[in-house]
Every structure is written in C-alpha cells, then in structure tokens.
Amino acid sequence: MRDELRWIMDEAKKKGVSYGDIRLLEDEIETIDTENGNVQGIGKTFSKGFGIRVIVNGAWGFSSSSKVDKSEMEKVLDEAISIAKASSKMKKEDVFLSEIEICEDEFTPDVKIDPFAVGLDKKLNILYEADKIMSKYNQVKIRRGSLFFNKQKKYFVSTEGSFIVQDRIVSGGGVEAYAISDSGEVQKRSYPTSFGGDYSVSGWEFIENLKLVENSDRVAKQSVEILSAKPCPQGNMDIVISSNQMALQTHESIGHPTELDRVFGMEASFAGTSFLTPEKLNDFKLGSKIVNITADATIPHALGGFGYDDEGVKAQRLYLVKDGNFVGYQTSRETAHKVGLKPTGSMRADGWNRIPIIRMTSINLEPGDMTFEDLISGVKDGIYVETNKSWSIDDKRLNFQFGCEIGWEIKDGKLGDMIKNPTYTGITYEFWRSCDGIGNKDLWHVWGLPNCGKGEPQQVMQVSHGAAPARFRNVRVGVTR
C-alpha cells in the first residue's frame, strides 16, 4: 500500500496540483452497552477508506472513497481536482500554507494490553458486576454501563514528501444510574464522568484502573439521595467546580473560541464565531493571573494526543492563556499563514471521508497550588458542583450556562447539605477573571471527551482536557425552573 500512496501523490503532482495529501485509514471499533443487567448492544465496526485533498488554482478540493485500489485513487484524485477547480471560481484569494518540516516517521502510543485481545466475557463481567451492585437500590430504575475500544492505523502522505504512519488505540468506559421518585422525578449520577465516562489513548489497563465496580455503589446511592436533596440556591455566590466539570468549562469557553478557523468565520453558519478576535491576541485579560491554559498534544495517553496532526504537523505544547493573558490560537497551516503564526498541529478529521479542520488537542487548565480543603475553606457561602449534566454557550462563546448532576452547599468553609439540579451561568472572561483558586497536581486529571462536534458535515472528535477543581467568586447560580 505504501507504494500506491506515493504513486498517487506523484500523479497529483503530474496533474498540476500545487499541494496534495492522502490519508488512508483502517478503523476498528468495539462498543459494549448494558442496561439493567442485559446487553443493550455489543457492536463491532470496521471501516477502511481514503481521502485526497488538493489545492488547484489556489482553492481546496477533497474527495474520498471506501474502495481502496489504484484505479479508485485515480478517480478520487480527479474528483478532488474538479471540485477544487469549481471552488476556485468563488475564491477571494489563493490558499497559502505555512511551511512545515517534512518528515518520514512512524508513531506508536504506549499501550500495555491490546483491548481487542481481551475476551468479551471479561469486559462484560465488569459491567454486569457494576450493574448488580447498583441494582441494590430500588429507586434506581435504569442502570447503564458502557465500554468503548478503538484501534486505528493511519497513513498520511503529501506531495511535499511527508510519509507518516500512526497507530492509535483508545479505551473508555463508564456507568450511570437513574433514580426515579414516586412522583416521577428523575435524577442521574455518572462515574467517572457523564456521557459515557472517561477515555484515554491506552489499552485494557485503563479500564482496570477506572474501577467501575468499586464506584458503582456510590453512584447509585447518590442518584437516590439527590431525589430528596435541597434545590440549588439562587443568586450570586462563590462556586467550587469539580475537575470533570472544569474539563467541559475549559472546552466550551477556552477551547472553541481559540480555534482560529472559528475566529475567521469559517464556522459562522453552524457553531458560530469567537469573541477572541485577532486584535485581542496578547492584549486581552482573559482570566485572573493564576489562570494558565495550554494546548498540548504531547501528553502521554491523553485522548487529544497524537504524533502528528492530519496535515503532517508534529504534535506540540503551547500556551493559549498565560498568567491570565490571551496569548495563543489553535491554527492550521492555512490560517496560521494568514496571521503570521506557526501551525500548531491542530488539524484533524474524524474519518477518511472527512476533510481535516482545526480541532482541540488536549486543552488544559494547568494545575494550581491548592488542596481541595483549601478551595472549600475559602468560601463563606457558596456551592460545590460535580459532573456535567447540561451545557450551552452563545455563538461567540461569551454567555454560557452549565448544569451539573450534583452539588453541595458550602457554609463557613465546610461542605454542607447536598443540592439538586445545580446550574451556573456567566460571561466567559468575567468568569475566568473571578478565578482565585485552582487545585494542585494531585487533583489534576486529563479527561477524555470522545464526542466534540464541529463542522459540516458534523465531525465528532476525540479531545481531552487536563483540569483540577477550581474556585470562582460571585457567580450566578441556580438558574432553573
């Protein structure tokens, strides 16, 4: 196959493209879902195909196919060229790409136990055991467990001479309990976090370390306890936010608005644009001085990590926010060239049939120096919230509102009664400027989010966020009916 990939890029050059690349992917996915002690579904998915991207007459064209042979590659190349020519009739200016280092390399992540070599019985037993423990609670009417495994081999070859082969193995899983009261109220609790749990570029060892069985009793018990908890207080008060919720807070309010394609309006018709316009770069106080946020694709095992992005740019670590100041964007070769920045290795596609767009890697709130007790003890009257239930943010990423699964009052520096349906809302930069405490390295965890949506057609990307619990002052909470 390597020869065919080099051959088609040679053909692209002969046909006059000013740039071209091909990505060939082999993808295998295994999903296991249980519900109330039964298998809801065990699914295996196999997918193979390639996509060719070209620049002709200064415009992009892309086509793809699941039929992998030389004649189909030639047909797809011709389609991509014809599409680029059509695009060029509506161009404002020619596309230019920033220079990158051309390389031939192979990247293999550190995976100890291939999850595809682990028997289904062993995988199911974990979910059955967790389910059995959760079933002790009569009010828990719906019990769910899920495991996810993904194995991928990806070839990237460009007309510039790059030839990169990357392997990737992802493992993930979680459990959740839905308690229903006699009056029909429904409350949910998840572990280790919501929406399918936690994910990592790791093998079966990651699932064993999740300790789903060991945490299932607490999850089920809490889902029942929430039913009789106090409602979330309403008003402006101090809030301490858990590590897994800070992951989503960082994702929505820092990750997306620092994507340079959004800033340039490329997502305007769908997900929106960004308040972080270019004149604010290096001249805008985005958070308090303790807020440091990085984009780091080099963190071992992080779901947003890799060796090279889908333009052949090597994985890297950079600051987006340094000492509270907005200092960086996530860029592509094309967008970086427009503003004189370097490509940050952020271009990824969610499959062979999709064009790469700027995607978050691992966007991390860097750890601070506080213990959890420090964070709580500094609050006279406030709340502590855990685990996302709902998220929404406006189309410039300013006004956000999050709902969490569970919360507790904080009174005079101590955790108090449990509260239900906690929500909080704010304006992004006002919120981050009010941050006066971030948990230390011991509380910091890289959360894998497998379902970040962006682009048209929508592409679902695996990203991650390192985060520790953090404290914010004078935040509006309790916005619900």
Added chain:
Amino acid sequence: MRGKDEILNVLKKGLDFSKGDETELLYLGRESSLTRYANSYIHQNVKENNSLIRVRVIKDKKIGFVETNNLTIEGLKKAVEDAEEILNFTKEDEAFVKLPEKEEAKEIKTFFEENLKVTPEDMAIKVKNVIQKASQKSLDAAGALSLDLEEYAVVNSSGIEAYQPYSSITLTTVMMGDDSSGYADRFSMKFNDLNENELADEAIEKTLRGTNPKDFEPGKYEVILSPYAVEDILFFFSYLGFGAKNFHQDISFMSGKLNEKVFSEDVTIWDDGLDPEGAPVVFDFEGVPKKKVTIIENGVAKAVVYDSYYANKFGKENTGHALPQPNPVGPFPFNIFMKEGESSINDMIKNVKRGVFITRFHYTNPLDYKRVIITGMTRDGTFLIEDGKISYPIKNLRFTQNMVELMNNVVEISKERKLQKGEAHVSVVPYIRARDFNFTGKTEF
C-alpha cells in the same frame, strides 16, 4: 449509486452465511457532496462515497451486531461470523420476540434522477448566487450547500426485502453585517427546486433589520417563534418524549399521561413518513412500512412511536420507527408535523402588545430530560415587538424554559408552515405565539 438488484443480492448472500435463528442485514449507502462557504467565498468543497452493512444475528434470544464497510464476499462473511461470535458472550434478551415480517409498503417517490446530474460547478453557482446577493448589500455570507444521494435496504430471514433510494438537498446561510446577522435555510428533494434567491432575500432582510441591536433585560415575555425555533423544540420532544423506550422507562413527559391533556388544546402533532408534504421515507431501518401516528391531538397525549422490539415487549402495534440497531435512543419519529392554525404570521405579530420575535435558537440543551427544560440562546435575528409591530432589534438572550409549559402557553399558531430540516428529523412546522417565555440571561451582541 449501486441500485436495488445489486444491493439486495449482496444482502441475501449475507443471509446465506448466517447460522443464526434469525438474521437481518441493513445497507446504508451515501454519496454526499458539500460546498461550504464563509466570508463570501467557498472554503470547503468535499465529496464522500461510503457504503456500509449492519448485520444482526439472533440465536436463542441472544443478539450480536457487526457493522462493516467491506462489502466484498469475504468482508460480508467475516461480518456475519463476527456477529455470531458475539453470541457466545452475550445474555439472552427475554424481551426479544422476533424480527419483523414483510408488510406491503406504499410506493412513494423519494429519489429524483435529476440530482445525479448535479456537478461541482452547479453547486458553486448556487452558492455564488447567494454570495452575490449578500455582496450587493455589503454583507458577508456563510453557509453550506449539501447534496445527499442515499440508498437504504433491509433484508431479513422473515422475508423482508426492502430498498429505497433517497435524495435531499439542504442550503443554509448566515448573512453578517457589522453588528447583525440573519439566517435562512431550505430543504428539498430536488436540486433545481431549491430557491437560493428567496433564501438569500430572507436572510438579508433579517440582517438589515437587525442593525444596531439594543440591550434588553431578561424576564418573562410573550414570544413568536419562527419555524426554525419550533423545529428545535420538536426535536427535543421527539428525542426525550415521543419514543416508546423513554415512555415505558418512565422518563418521558408523556409517561403515564396517555389520554391526558399535556399541551394547549390548539396543539396537534403527528408523525407521518408517507406524507409527501414532508420528506417521506417508506420504511424504517428494520424494513417496516411507516405508519402515521398521532402523538398529541388537541393537546391530549395520544400515542408514542414503536419499533419491533418495543412493540413486541409491550404488546403494541409496530409503527415503523426503528433506528439502526443497536441503538440506545429506541424508536424515533423522523417525520413530525405540527397542525397549522388560522392566523397569518403578520396577524400574529399584530396581536402582540409587547413581546419578542425569535428567528432561531443556538446550542440548545436539556437541563431536565423528563420535564423537557431546555436552555439555549437566541441567534441571527431577535426583535422586540411593541403594539403589534416589530419595533427594534435586541441583543441575543439566554432562555431556560420548560417546553411542556411552553406548549401549554401557546395562544396562536400560524397557517403558514415550513418544511424544516432539523438536527435529526425533517418536520413541517408553523410559527407559534406563546405567553411567559422565560429569558434568564443576555449576551453582548
């Protein structure tokens, strides 16, 4: 496009490989072209061609699933064998009865050959027309034009052999001025029926009218919601409440409330996959013909939609609303209709003393699944209505609204309805006027 005979032959070969008690093969094939534009030029122009088969094998009430895009004989054989391998590990599903049997389906045209002739140039010209209209008003245009040519087929061991080609075209645009934006979209099953000029005019009118938006304090206001926003709400009702799975698990707002009044008596909602006024699909992903289901009639909860699994489990009629299996969502209504009212949209505006006109929502998300409490933002055209007239544009607002209460607060429905493609279904929806819409926050633009 592979065509009926080739696809059904491939699927039937898959049946021959199976050693299960029952077997089903679902084919999903798609050629998709998408032209995306922003800042008034085309920045993404792509084509994809993919076909996959989902295999479901059942033996002794155990069920195994495999999906593959390797459609060679070897690939198909391996997929069936892998599905059978899963049976060695899974438990019996006592609620599973059997795969559906063949039923006669109505013949409806869902594919138009003229779409096969559409070239990348044709796509670019349609987009160019939108961009030119925007430029004439000194506005920037962004959006996407997509052309999907699809084929669905289902073969199972109970005699189902169903095939349906499907074509659809969607054009969206957001026009942007210095401090305002306007949105419009159109959906059609024929490329040449899509009127890009009319779409551009609608978005331009909203953008120009939205210039210099004023700050506006959140609170409870009467609202008029355009079909874009109404479709968003109906999606959440469909996803959270109208399907049999959530209904029987007691997590739907309709659970335990059949034949009770749940919405205003002015509200009637049904699903009808066979009505050509919508975007018809003849059968579901199990090959079962679509049946019309009246979900809400004059405000009273009447029924939810079923697939074969939940119909058998609860002794109900299979209404033909299966998603590809396995699926955590359960049966889902794809073709929602909301009954029209008697007022024109202009009359509805005249009937508002002080309220808010909402063009569309952004980033809506449920805070409470059962009570259907949704939060989100307004976007691309939010206006204050005073004394029966749109008085001025206002900055976007956040809402946190119990949508069941909203449907109880409906006071007027337009006679105009729009064919509206949403996140997961295509609906036919009117404008609605409702009291006490709960705005809970605001933003800076």
